[in-house]
Amino acid sequence: MNRNFDVVVIGAGAAGLMCAIEAGKRNKKVLIIEHTSKIGEKIRISGGGRCNFTNIYSNTENFLSNNKHFCKSAFSKYTQNDFIDLVKKHKIKFHEKKLGQLFCDNSAKDIIEMLITECEIQKVEITLNTKIKSIIRRENLYILETVNNKYECSSVVVATGGLSIPKIGASDFGYKIANQFNLKVTNLYPALVPLTFKDDILEFCKSLAGISIEASVKINKTIFNEGLIFTHRGISGPSILQISSYWKPDSSIEVNLLPQNSMDKTLKERRVKTPKQNISNVLSDFLPNKLAMAITSLLNTNQKIGEASNSTLNKISNFINKLNVLPTGTEGYKTAEVTLGGIDTNEINSATMECKKYSGLYFIGEVVDVTGHLGGHNFQWAWSSGYVAGQNV
Numbered sequence: 001m002n003r004n005f006d007v008v009v010i011g012a013g014a015a016g017l018m019c020a021i022e023a024g025k026r027n028k029k030v031l032i033i034e035h036t037s038k039i040g041e042k043i044r045i046s047g048g049g050r051c052n053f054t055n056i057y058s059n060t061e062n063f064l065s066n067n068k069h070f071c072k073s074a075f076s077k078y079t080q081n082d083f084i085d086l087v088k089k090h091k092i093k094f095h096e097k098k099l100g101q102l103f104c105d106n107s108a109k110d111i112i113e114m115l116i117t118e119c120e121i122q123k124v125e126i127t128l129n130t131k132i133k134s135i136i137r138r139e140n141l142y143i144l145e146t147v148n149n150k151y152e153c154s155s156v157v158v159a160t161g162g163l164s165i166p167k168i169g170a171s172d173f174g175y176k177i178a179n180q181f182n183l184k185v186t187n188l189y190p191a192l193v194p195l196t197f198k199d200d201i202l203e204f205c206k207s208l209a210g211i212s213i214e215a216s217v218k219i220n221k222t223i224f225n226e227g228l229i230f231t232h233r234g235i236s237g238p239s240i241l242q243i244s245s246y247w248k249p250d251s252s253i254e255v256n257l258l259p260q261n262s263m264d265k266t267l268k269e270r271r272v273k274t275p276k277q278n279i280s281n282v283l284s285d286f287l288p289n290k291l292a293m294a295i296t297s298l299l300n301t302n303q304k305i306g307e308a309s310n311s312t313l314n315k316i317s318n319f320i321n322k323l324n325v326l327p328t329g330t331e332g333y334k335t336a337e338v339t340l341g342g343i344d345t346n347e348i349n350s351a352t353m354e355c356k357k358y359s360g361l362y363f364i365g366e367v368v369d370v371t372g373h374l375g376g377h378n379f380q381w382a383w384s385s386g387y388v389a390g391q392n393v
């Protein structure tokens with residue numbers, strides 16, 4: 001069957017839903033095509049089921065992109081306060097967990113319900129379980145063919161998200177559309193993802209799996225000071241997820257397991273004050289017991305602190321305060337929260353999200369080369385870019 005719409009949005013995720021609602025408000029006839037059986041699955045699993053839907057302090061510094069300024073225009077047109085107002089309008093209860101991160105009190109499903117309600121008000125049509133076989137541009141129209149229908153529209157919005165978590169619907173379809181239209185796509189990497197190790201460091205991490213500490217991690221001048229958790233494959237936790245977006249294969253990261261304490265000074269003081277104490281017992285005053293034991297065992301330094309040489313104490317303090325580790329990889333797209341990279345921002349007009357070469361073709365959300373830090377920034381990008389496209393389709 002042939003059907004006509006003003007706008008067809010591909011992907012019923014955060015960005016696609018927001019765009020459809022805004023286009024609907026402008027009396028556009030909108031269809032969303034979603035290839036899975038569910039709406040907003042990534043919203044549902046986000047923020048541990050409570051959806052960290054924005055961040056009070058979100059600004060361009062929280063984003064990675066080949067063009068750092070690209071996201072400015074969208075953020076100025078639709079801010080975190082605009083989304084917070086929408087959440088309040090729907091009487092969804094929320095709280096700040098930490099660092100400006102806003103979470104639902106109840107469940108991420110509240111955000112999905114809110115977006116579905118808004119779509120219903122704007123009479124947005126949503127078709128689920130629908131696979132697009134082809135997209136053709138003919139004069140100023142786009143024709144999208146599915147198994148049962150042909151849809152004709154003047155604007156197509158690609159809101160297919162990134163590659164992470166394929167089992168809930170992630171696909172490379174958005175990048176394929178870019179290739180079809182000869183648009184550049186930057187290199188893609190899993191990001192906000194745990195890091196993996198091998199050999200001694202892996203054994204060290206495995207023996208500590210489940211233990212978490214406050215740590216700071218650093219690559220060049222980029223530094224994050226949040227939680228770190230040891231896992232059976234390596235390390236994870238907020239500071240590691242954050243730094244993973246900056247990590248490239250074959251490069252090392254510097255980890256400070258005790259950022260608030262200079263262990264060099266402390267250990268030398270304790271050598272004088274408590275010479276009979278074992279080094280692992282001294283370390284236990286600052287670090288979890290098991291970690292203290294694992295460090296002295298790995299470095300083969302469990303002796304009385306009073307008998308330890310300067311070089312032994314330096315070795316320990318360097319391990320704790322300046323540990324240089326070389327990850328072997330990441331856990332990949334099956335656990336990554338986002339995809340770093342995407343449609344090259346040079347291809348898109350930042351004020352409209354429309355493709356510069358083809359009028360009527362839009363890219364929004366995670367499929368674009370704009371990647372947020374952990375903490376609600378990625379959803380804010382989805383809302384802002386979706387809003388902007390919705391004003392222009």
Ligand SMILES: Cc1cc2nc3c(=O)[nH]c(=O)nc-3n(C[C@H](O)[C@H](O)[C@H](O)COP(=O)(O)OP(=O)(O)OC[C@H]3O[C@@H](n4cnc5c(N)ncnc54)[C@H](O)[C@@H]3O)c2cc1C
Binds near residue numbers: 013033
């Ligand atoms: C476990 C996890 C937790 C997260 N938690 C947070 C958080 O708390 N805060 C935060 O800011 N960010 C979080 N994120 C990141 C955030 O979910 C994404 O950045 C955001 O959902 C991107 O929105 P989007 O609309 O661009 O893509 P998505 O939300 O991924 O939506 C894309 C949609 O397109 C559909 N699709 C794909 N291919 C096709 C196709 N061929 N045809 C039709 N439809 C298609 C998909 O099924 C999906 O419904 C989390 C991510 C993960 C994986």
